[in-house]
Amino acid sequence: MASPRPKGESFDFEEAMGSASASYSSAGGVFGLSPPESSPRDSRKRRKDRPSWVKHTFTPHFDGHLWRKYGQKNIKDSAFPRLYYRCSYREDKQCLASKLVQQENNDDPPLFRVTYTYEHTCNAAPVPTPDVVAELPAPTADSLFLRFDSTGASNGDRHRMEQQRQYQQPMAPGWPSLMLSFDSNSQPHTHHAAFPSELPPVASTSTPFSADGLLQAPPLPSPAMTTDRGGDRFSTWDSLKYGLNDHVHFGDNRYLPDNNGNDDNY
DNA sequence: CCCATTTGACCAGA
DNA sequence: TCTGGTCAAATGGG
Numbered sequence: 001m002a003s004p005r006p007k008g009e010s011f012d013f014e015e016a017m018g019s020a021s022a023s024y025s026s027a028g029g030v031f032g033l034s035p036p037e038s039s040p041r042d043s044r045k046r047r048k049d050r051p052s053w054v055k056h057t058f059t060p061h062f063d064g065h066l067w068r069k070y071g072q073k074n075i076k077d078s079a080f081p082r083l084y085y086r087c088s089y090r091e092d093k094q095c096l097a098s099k100l101v102q103q104e105n106n107d108d109p110p111l112f113r114v115t116y117t118y119e120h121t122c123n124a125a126p127v128p129t130p131d132v133v134a135e136l137p138a139p140t141a142d143s144l145f146l147r148f149d150s151t152g153a154s155n156g157d158r159h160r161m162e163q164q165r166q167y168q169q170p171m172a173p174g175w176p177s178l179m180l181s182f183d184s185n186s187q188p189h190t191h192h193a194a195f196p197s198e199l200p201p202v203a204s205t206s207t208p209f210s211a212d213g214l215l216q217a218p219p220l221p222s223p224a225m226t227t228d229r230g231g232d233r234f235s236t237w238d239s240l241k242y243g244l245n246d247h248v249h250f251g252d253n254r255y256l257p258d259n260n261g262n263d264d265n266y
Numbered sequence: 267c268c269c270a271t272t273t274g275a276c277c278a279g280a
Numbered sequence: 281t282c283t284g285g286t287c288a289a290a291t292g293g294g
Contacts, residue, residue, distance in 0.1 A: 069271060071286060084285070088270095100285085272291070280283085 052117045060101040060112040065120060067099065078102060087122055095122035 061067070067085035075082050080103035087095040096118040104111045 070288095072272075073284065073286095076283065082284080086286095268294090270291105270293085273289090274287105275289105276285105276287075278283105278285085280281100 050117050051119070052115055055114045055116070056104070057112055057114060058109045060099075060114045063099075063114075065097070075102065078104075080104070087120060089120075089122035093122035095120050097121070 057063075066088035068088045068090070069083060069085050071084035072081050073084070083101040084098070085101065086098040087093075089095045090097075097116065097120040098118060099114055099116045102113050102115075104113050
């Protein structure tokens with residue numbers, strides 16, 4: 001089943017990225033155990049035992065996996081609804097991975113808190129990373145935007161949903177596409193660097209993202225490297241290679257809300 | 267017609 | 281008892 005991987009290894013990825021931006025909240029501290037199967041209605045219990053980790057990102061939907069939304073709910077403390085997703089391969093491959101996405105603020109690029117539960121056992125995930133366009137609005141490049149387009153689409157899973165598979169994006173009304181802004185000024189407390197790599201602490205066996213790999217060469221089978229779109233179109237990785245990291249501190253989105261204790265009821 | 271999303275209800279845990 | 285997580289029927293889009 002899952003892999004009882006050591007926790008330390010899980011964090012390697014995060015730490016390599018600069019800082020641990022994932023706050024683990026394993027209520028029980030138990031990982032990869034007790035496959036919650038049994039009766040369909042039973043899968044709902046044992047919330048405590050489920051491994052979960054939290055990440056903060058501006059791109060909660062681009063994490064290299066296919067998710068299927070199964071619920072949405074307004075949360076008491078939050079002004080924004082919470083969206084519930086589970087792995088698209090849940091039935092196909094018994095993948096228990098799920099995540100819940102919750103917007104945290106109204107910043108220009110709103111920040112999302114993504115809570116992942118269970119790791120992907122589907123081993124699939126061809127990482128249908130969308131195209132990324134990096135534009136530098138001003139020579140100062142104080143803040144630049146990454147635009148995600150779904151044009152690249154995937155190609156790994158043509159099982160049943162080859163017709164749709166458009167990235168389900170509850171985008172804000174004014175958002176033609178997702179946008180990442182790297183801004184080292186606008187965030188007094190923490191300049192968060194967004195990055196579409198909120199991966200679970202999965203074994204590094206086939207970790208598509210790694211600190212080194214990211215900044216050096218795309219270890220991926222070039223998910224959406226279709227540069228035939230135009231001159232100004234680069235893949236995520238290309239953009240990164242082109243000195244983006246000069247202005248951005250990857251993985252610096254260490255958020256840690258309860259740095260002094262509150263929020264975060266997990 | 268098929269499949270993902272929506273949405274309200276149900277249920278478990280705190 | 282309240283809040284949050286999941287289910288499942290209904291709905292809409294492709």
